[in-house]
Amino acid sequence: MEKPKAHIDYNNPVISIRGVAKAFEDFAVLRGIDLDLFQGENLVVLGRSGTGKSVLIKLVSGLLKPDKGTIKVLGQEVTEISEKELQELRIRIGFSFQNSALYDSMTVRKNLEFPLVRNRKSITRKEIDKAVEEVLDSVGLSQTINQMPAELSGGQRKRIGIARTLILNPEIMLYDEPTAGLDPITCTEINELINQVQQQYHTSSIIITHDLTCAKETGDRIAMLLDGQFQRVGTFNEVFDTNDERVKPFFDYNFIQ
Amino acid sequence: MEQLNSTSSPARKKRPKFVQTIVDFFSSIYNIHLFIVRFFREAFVPPFEFKEIVRQCYEVGVRSFTLITVTGFIVGFIFTKQSRPSLVEFGAQSWIPKLVSIAIMRALAPLVTALIASGKVGSSIGAELSSMRVTEQIDAMEVSGTKPFKFLVCTRVLATTITIPILATYTGFIALIGGYLNVAQNEGTSYSAFMEEVFKPLTFVDFNASLIKAIVFGFTIGIVGCYQGYYSNKGTEGVGKAANGAVVTAMFLVFIEEVIIVQITGNFR
Numbered sequence: 131m132e133k134p135k136a137h138i139d140y141n142n143p144v145i146s147i148r149g150v151a152k153a154f155e156d157f158a159v160l161r162g163i164d165l166d167l168f169q170g171e172n173l174v175v176l177g178r179s180g181t182g183k184s185v186l187i188k189l190v191s192g193l194l195k196p197d198k199g200t201i202k203v204l205g206q207e208v209t210e211i212s213e214k215e216l217q218e219l220r221i222r223i224g225f226s227f228q229n230s231a232l233y234d235s236m237t238v239r240k241n242l243e244f245p246l247v248r249n250r251k252s253i254t255r256k257e258i259d260k261a262v263e264e265v266l267d268s269v270g271l272s273q274t275i276n277q278m279p280a281e282l283s284g285g286q287r288k289r290i291g292i293a294r295t296l297i298l299n300p301e302i303m304l305y306d307e308p309t310a311g312l313d314p315i316t317c318t319e320i321n322e323l324i325n326q327v328q329q330q331y332h333t334s335s336i337i338i339t340h341d342l343t344c345a346k347e348t349g350d351r352i353a354m355l356l357d358g359q360f361q362r363v364g365t366f367n368e369v370f371d372t373n374d375e376r377v378k379p380f381f382d383y384n385f386i387q
Numbered sequence: 388m389e390q391l392n393s394t395s396s397p398a399r400k401k402r403p404k405f406v407q408t409i410v411d412f413f414s415s416i417y418n419i420h421l422f423i424v425r426f427f428r429e430a431f432v433p434p435f436e437f438k439e440i441v442r443q444c445y446e447v448g449v450r451s452f453t454l455i456t457v458t459g460f461i462v463g464f465i466f467t468k469q470s471r472p473s474l475v476e477f478g479a480q481s482w483i484p485k486l487v488s489i490a491i492m493r494a495l496a497p498l499v500t501a502l503i504a505s506g507k508v509g510s511s512i513g514a515e516l517s518s519m520r521v522t523e524q525i526d527a528m529e530v531s532g533t534k535p536f537k538f539l540v541c542t543r544v545l546a547t548t549i550t551i552p553i554l555a556t557y558t559g560f561i562a563l564i565g566g567y568l569n570v571a572q573n574e575g576t577s578y579s580a581f582m583e584e585v586f587k588p589l590t591f592v593d594f595n596a597s598l599i600k601a602i603v604f605g606f607t608i609g610i611v612g613c614y615q616g617y618y619s620n621k622g623t624e625g626v627g628k629a630a631n632g633a634v635v636t637a638m639f640l641v642f643i644e645e646v647i648i649v650q651i652t653g654n655f656r
Contacts (some may be wrong), residue, residue: 231527246532
């Protein structure tokens, strides 16, 4: 699959991370990382399991607090803003969880309505229905509107999870392992959806994955996270055109697989 | 104020086991204290989640209704049946309605309701919130601009605090009907005569004490269930632990509170 050309503004970072460190108990997961996500860009963060990839996007969304460093999102310093400001900022960020995190007790419709009803107090019933139908249509799952999450397949759950974040028209998308646990065909469909979201909603995205196909098909830039730091950042070819013994096995193993 | 996590301390490995147990115990007391403070900070500040509170009240009521009806009836019936021989021995069977009403209204109705609700509602809240935590649904709520504490915790705690006193009152009346059936079976007393006798010994203090007890029990069941579920971890294992912890801790606290409230309200009689 060829990645569609994106309009990236390399002078306008929407996320700037500087010197961020995070440790759990005695284990340092991130050791002073620096990273920029530019306007309109899909940035893939690659790395083995347990290297702190998901921690990184949880820090960006304010779900975790860094031990050190600064994280600027859409011009606001996440570590310094008030709870209310953080809540308002989060509406501008879409977070697609690894296991979709759909609300089990609600139908697909209610899942999609939830962020809208909570954040747009003056919205009418008609506008809600229209937004739900549009966003479901954009992920190609209009027929699931009255189903419960338990009745959906893994790929459908991922799509609904993405749709739920899109309903608020976010400026930034954070994808946590979007293709984990899916078959290759569904993976390709999800990769296409990520590119479609970038084109249609003009979002800037961080995509956390250890799937090189996903990285190649969706990423404008790749950032390789190893030993708590970004070892290589660049295009797919720039990152993997190396003899670095820490990077090469990752590439070889993925493509042999 | 941040949650205290005794296990995150670097010195943890150096502590002897019994010291660690004591540290864990006091950290959890401190954390529950923070949880309660946070509840009062968020529950009574707008915007209020009226719709969700009503939905939760309905859930709490419906979940326990059948069980409470059956249990309340049996408690009233059995209590009357078991107290009869002792009173008959002194020729005091006419005191049965008074004895039954004092026992049920002052102690049994709120206590039985709280114990049933601990098992049925407390465990359900603990398991539900815990599985939401494990599957990142609480995080999903937070990143979508909703305050999960207010939406999930405050509504559930308010629902149990409002509904359990209503259920306790209902249990009291159902238990009295159970008691009446036993009395009617043995003494042939009419319903109106029984009810007249039943309310004679009860005072304003009795009703108030019973109501206060039920409110405190309801709050305890809600808080404990939510606390166990909201801060659950360890994956699916944590779901079972949260449900179990919610029941055991709530029941234990209900008995402690019963003793304390009885001592306090006894001074007003």
